Amino acid sequence: MYQIVQKEQFSEKVVKLVVHAPRIARSRKPGHFIILRIDEQGERIPLTIAQADKGAGTISLVVQKVGISSTRLCEMNPGDQILDLVGPLGKATHIHKVGTVLACGGGVGIAPLLPIVEGFKKAGNRVVTVLAARSKDLIILEKEIRQWSDEVIIMTDDGSYGNKGLVTTGAEQVIQREQVDECIAIGPAVMMKFTALLTQKYNIPTQASLNAIMVDGTGMCGACRASVGGETKFTCIDGPEFNAHQIDFDELILRLGGYKNEEKEAWERVIG
Amino acid sequence: MEEYLKIEREKEWRVELRTKLKNKERTTIERVQMPGLDPIERIQYQDREVNLGLDEASAITEASRCMDCVNPTCIEGCPVSINIPKFIKNIERGEMHEAAKTLKETSALPAVCGRVCPQEKQCEAQCFYTLKLKKEPVAIGYLERFAADFEQNSGSISVPETAEKNNIKVAAIGSGPASLSFAGDMAKLGYDVTVFEALHEVGGVLKYGIPEFRLPNRVVDVELASLEKMGVKFERNFIVGRTASFDDLKEEGFHAFFVASGAGLPRFMNIPGENFNGILSSNEYLTRVNLMNAAKSEFDTPVLRGKNIAVIGGGNTAMDSVRTAKRLGAERAMIVYRRSREEMPARVEEVLHAEEEGIEFLNLNNPIEYFADENGRVNRMRLQKMELGEPDASGRRRPVVVEGSEYDIPVDVVVVAIGVSPNPLVPSELPELKVSRWGTIEVDPETMQSSIPDLFAGGDIVRGGATVILAMGDGRKAAAGMHQYLQTKQNNLVSEPSAIKNAD
Structure with missing residues (x-):
């Protein structure tokens, strides 16, 4: 059992949970994710690790209400126990010194971006981060991101905070004004798709972290397959990060909706 | 003997x-x-x-x-x-x-x-x-x-006799048949065995793979309980190499490892349209139903249902999948297999049971392309007829394409059950470990010892896809091999008692 020790409500649908998982807190690296199952009925949910505290033996996870299991998870409270939690999974981010790194995070994608921003900063890079969301309350972890960024640009769709516009607007400003050596984009598939198109135009090596559907997360089920450079890859063991210029985002977007009808039916059952 | x-x-x-x-x-x-x-x-x-x-x-x-x-x-x-x-x-x-x-x-x-x-x-x-x-x-x-x-x-279940505890800690990685067989033999020899499992359930393929209608979980649970009574410990949600490294575990007192992490990676055919929604591996399909209870409404995990479900392949996993599809309400549950019934690797009994249950067999047929609706959900598959030619390396007659024989059939769900590749998770953490070009761990066939002396391996991670009983045979051989290795090591280092020390 894995106890929730702290909870922070970021917005109506997004919470941060700090969970006691000492072994994972010790062994995780930026880019790694975990899979948890809240109880016997729960789905196995993949979540990227946002932060870890080796001393306290905890990891932080940012969860958005999407399906039944994630909604139930968001409603759990400090003191509650998560039945199963396994990790760290996936390949760690390749963090190295390249010069200037442009980090783009959209919505809950900001959470997995945080340890990567921290890693690149610690490796001696200049890090410019663009955070984007629909509105102000969906910009999360801003303070933590600022701690590890040389500059943070905020973009909101409705202009309620920072600049009005999409992530790509902010990113392009940076690219036009200074040399960018590498870009990392994490967020909704559409956001990553357009960020990749933008950086491709400028020939900037770009990594995107995919949030595919998974069951086991250990390379067994193949639910998370994605086409990268014309080859089928498994997000859980080959990724979650891939060369963004080679990812078939349109396929990814379709695949993310693979269980939409089943989810809808399940909701209807739950709501009655 | x-x-x-x-x-x-x-x-x-x-x-x-x-x-x-x-x-x-x-x-x-x-x-x-x-x-x-x-x-x-x-x-x-x-x-x-x-x-x-x-x-x-x-x-x-x-x-x-x-x-x-x-x-x-x-x-x-x-x-x-x-x-x-x-x-x-x-x-x-x-x-x-x-x-x-x-x-x-x-x-x-x-x-x-x-x-x-x-x-x-x-x-x-x-x-x-x-x-x-x-x-x-x-x-x-x-x-x-x-x-x-x-x-x-x-209700009166005998527990095999175990030798006096020697307090030597050994680890088994994965909890499928190879590991369980290994753990049983090592416990009998007095070792302190811990079985590490990545999933939340112990049993490996016996739990996530083989359906209830062929192997009820309660039957597996009784056998697991016997092993626990013999002193075998189970650690769930634990990936050796990730959750803790091999070195961490050595520091925690483990003297040797048996890797039986199975054949994870499902194979696909790499034909056009294979990544459309509704096309999934047998591993995913069976895991959802068997491990996650997706067919029961009180569980959160969904499973795809459909009227026309095609399962690609002719092995036991294909039979398990197609029979599951029938039970989940498919009107037309089909096996699509590129050879004929004679060459099917599935057990005769499974094929017979499938036939009795009204499974349709499209033998000597091979899928070549999938088509989907505007949401990317598969709705049609293109098949090509095959005929049997000369025997190939496996001794079975090679399927040969019948030119111009393509035709389409409607499908809502396609389950691909054409085999699996070894799970790379453990080998990838051990760069010095010798693996074949297929990713299987290379071992001495008698002792199951790998290129790393304190690491033994067996089951599908060595064989690349076999049966429960062959995996169990490997587990037994590895137990004998590891026992001998640890004894020799102990005898050689008898002057250095710290080499294999008592844990307590």
């Missing part, structure tokens, strides 16, 4: 039993039939076992067919060397608990093997009836299941 078999065979009760019936009378008895649930009834339920098992009277009759041969060739056909005549003769004389105990001498999972082993290719293929009399073999598999079930149902 032979000596032991002889001594057992010469025991008074065995000698007496042999004189009770003449061999001529034994050989005139017809082989027993396995009673089963009616097909119409059973396809209504995902979790009702098809084979019902023998009753006591028919088990005793079947046991009396066995002639207790001087040279029991059946044992040679068994990867874990069960003393087959001894357990069968115990059934014949009504000592069912003794029969079960005999099974447990060498098998950690008798109730499992009695259900899923391909006996027709192993012990029963080597039975005197098959080899010399050209008659139907003694139903060794049915009898094995009978004895194991008898004990499970009696």
